[in-house]
Each structure stands twice: as C-alpha cells, then as structure tokens.
Amino acid sequence: MDAEDIKRAGFVAIIGSPNAGKSTLTNAMTGTKVAIVTHKVQTTRFPVRGIAHADDSQIIIVDTPGIFGAKRRLDRAMVKAAWTGADDADAVVHLVDAAAWIADKEGTATPAQKRTAEDDRAVIETLRSSERKVMLALNKIDLFPHEQVLPLMSEFDALGIYSDVFMISAENGDGVDKLLSELAGRMPEGGALYPPDQSADIPMQLLAAEVTREKLMLRLHEELPYQLTVETETWENFRNGDVKIQQAVIVGKDSHKSMVLGRNGQAIKAVSRAAREELSELLGRRVHLFLFVKIDAKWQERRESYSNLGLEFDS
Ligand SMILES: Nc1nc2c(ncn2[C@@H]2O[C@H](COP(=O)(O)OP(=O)(O)OP(=O)(O)O)[C@@H](O)[C@H]2O)c(=O)[nH]1
Numbered sequence: 001m002d003a004e005d006i007k008r009a010g011f012v013a014i015i016g017s018p019n020a021g022k023s024t025l026t027n028a029m030t031g032t033k034v035a036i037v038t039h040k041v042q043t044t045r046f047p048v049r050g051i052a053h054a055d056d057s058q059i060i061i062v063d064t065p066g067i068f069g070a071k072r073r074l075d076r077a078m079v080k081a082a083w084t085g086a087d088d089a090d091a092v093v094h095l096v097d098a099a100a101w102i103a104d105k106e107g108t109a110t111p112a113q114k115r116t117a118e119d120d121r122a123v124i125e126t127l128r129s130s131e132r133k134v135m136l137a138l139n140k141i142d143l144f145p146h147e148q149v150l151p152l153m154s155e156f157d158a159l160g161i162y163s164d165v166f167m168i169s170a171e172n173g174d175g176v177d178k179l180l181s182e183l184a185g186r187m188p189e190g191g192a193l194y195p196p197d198q199s200a201d202i203p204m205q206l207l208a209a210e211v212t213r214e215k216l217m218l219r220l221h222e223e224l225p226y227q228l229t230v231e232t233e234t235w236e237n238f239r240n241g242d243v244k245i246q247q248a249v250i251v252g253k254d255s256h257k258s259m260v261l262g263r264n265g266q267a268i269k270a271v272s273r274a275a276r277e278e279l280s281e282l283l284g285r286r287v288h289l290f291l292f293v294k295i296d297a298k299w300q301e302r303r304e305s306y307s308n309l310g311l312e313f314d315s
C-alpha cells in the first residue's frame with residue numbers, strides 16, 4: 001500500500017484482563033511479532049504499538065498491559081498505562097477470554113480462569129461508569145463449540161456498554177480480519193501516521209530485551225519472572241551484517257541470580273539460545289547475544305526503570 005492510498009488513520013487500544021490474548025491479537029493484526037506472548041499473566045508491561053492496514057485505513061494497534069487489581073508499584077504503573085492507552089485511542093476493543101467465562105459458568109474453571117473472569121468484571125464496572133462505548137471481542141473461540149458462545153454474547157450485549165460484539169480466535173485468526181475491517185471504517189479521516197511498510201513502533205533494542213524477557217518468563221517459575229527485568233546495554237552492527245547484542249538481566253537478589261543462571265549456567269544458556277534464534281529471525285541477520293545477570297535490589301523502585309518503558313513512576 002502506498003502512503004497516498006491511505007485515507008484514514010487512527011489508534012485502537014486493546015484492553016482486557018491479563019492473559020486475554022491482547023498481544024496475540026496485536027501480532028495477528030499486524031502480521032508480525034511486535035509484542036511478546038506467554039501463557040502467564042502480566043506478560044506485557046508497557047503499551048506497544050503495532051501498525052496494521054485494512055481497506056484504505058492505517059490502524060495503529062496499541063497493545064496494553066492486562067488490567068487487574070494491582071498493588072505493587074510496577075503493576076500499578078502497568079494498569080495505569082492500559083487505561084491511558086484507552087483514553088487516548090480513537091476506538092477501544094475490550095478483549096475477553098471467553099473460554100475462561102464459559103468454564104466459570106460451567107463450574108469447571110481453574111483458579112486462573114476464575115481470576116480472569118473477576119478481573120473482567122472489574123473492567124466492565126469501570127467501562128460502565130465511563131461515557132464511551134467500546135467494542136467487545138470474545139477471544140479463544142477455538143477452545144469450545146460455537147453454540148456455547150452465543151448465550152455469552154447476549155449476556156455481554158445486555159450490559160449495554162458495548163457498541164458491537166465480535167467472536168474471534170487471535171490464535172488461529174478466525175474473525176480477526178472482520179474485526180480489523182470494522183475498525184478500519186471507524187478510523188478518523190486523515191493521512192498515514194507511519195510509513196505504510198512499517199509494522200511496529202518499538203525501538204529494536206527494547207523489542208530485543210522483550211524477546212529475552214519472554215524466554216525467561218517461559219523458563220522460570222512462580223514469582224521470579226515478575227521480579228526481573230531485561231535491558232539491552234549495547235548493540236553493535238558489524239560490517240558483514242551480523243549484530244552483537246549485550247543485555248543485562250536485572251534481578252533483586254542473589255538467590256534469584258542463581259535461579260536465572262541455573263545449574264552450570266544451563267538456564268541462562270537455554271534462554272540465550274532461544275532469544276538469539278528468534279532475534280536472528282526477526283532481524284534477518286546473524287545475532288551474537290550476550291546475557292549478563294546483575295543484581296539491583298532497588299530496580300523496581302527506580303524512576304528510570306519506568307521512564308525507560310514509558311511508564312509512570314508515580315502511579
Ligand atoms: N487457544 C487460544 N489461545 C490463545 C488465543 N489468544 C491467545 N491465546 C493464548 O493465551 C495466552 C495469553 O496470550 P497473550 O497474548 O500473552 O495475552 P495478553 O492479554 O497479552 O496477556 P498480558 O500481557 O499478560 O496481559 C497465550 O498462551 C496465548 O497463546 C486464542 O485465540 N486461542
């Protein structure tokens with residue numbers, strides 16, 4: 001698509017409880033990996049912009065952190081950023097894990113699914129008290145028969161806070177084009193905001209740190225993934241096209257450092273290999289990745305940790 005073909009352009013915020021599939025949907029709509037995805041809650045920490053095109057519109061998808069009853073400073077900052085993303089957008093999609101709701105109704109919900117439905121109810125209450133209508137997308141419809149989702153659609157519809165209800169699978173793409181095309185029509189008139197060949201607006205160094213954080217989240221258990229952060233410290237482009245990336249994995253204490261390293265350094269080696277392979281693919285170049293573990297007991301109480309990610313420290 002050429003820039004002059006674009007007649008509309010705007011922002012769409014994807015909001016919802018943790019694990020609803022917001023980042024999966026963002027990646028599906030932009031056709032590339034702009035946001036990291038894991039099966040764990042609170043994967044996304046800051047809003048990420050992906051750029052999609054449909055019909056004559058440029059649609060800037062803002063993936064946001066999951067919304068939940070946050071207590072820690074970092075969590076509060078994440079939730080605040082999600083609502084700010086919604087306030088600033090031309091359209092808002094509330095994404096709901098329909099599989100969790102159906103399991104909740106049938107009494108077969110896992111504790112995690114129960115929490116998801118509870119977090120959704122809190123989001124609904126906030127949306128109810130705001131003036132604006134948002135679009136609802138019921139996600140993960142690949143996980144159960146379609147007839148089960150119909151009563152759920154009517155239930156959400158009856159709340160009177162949604163302008164439309166969509167059924168989608170962010171994972172296999174069902175319904176995603178329809179949603180995108182609907183969004184395209186709602187973008188305000190105006191020219192392109194980004195070059196049409198661009199599919200993400202996230203600095204490469206930050207995306208590279210996110211990829212490593214994804215691999216750490218997949219590998220490490222319990223609280224540990226939530227107690228660490230990753231920073232890209234150096235990035236060197238070589239003449240032969242290779243790139244050398246050095247990253248710090250920052251943890252709060254010694255025992256966490258040992259867990260990140262793993263026995264004989266096995267854990268960090270596996271993380272490094274997985275991150276390197278994915279980065280090579282994303283960049284289309286050979287990547288030399290070097291990970292170091294650093295201890296900084298106060299990283300979650302430092303202003304820069306937040307401003308680096310575009311989060312507000314005083315949330
Ligand atoms: N079966 C199925 N799984 C899905 C679908 N969409 C997302 N998932 C899975 O749901 C999990 C969470 O996906 P994410 O995209 O990370 O969810 P999120 O809403 O961004 O989560 P946070 O960043 O933690 O708020 C991952 O394991 C995804 O693979 C879907 O349509 N169907």
Ligand SMILES: [Mg+2]
Binds near residue numbers: 035043063
């Ligand atoms: Mg996410």
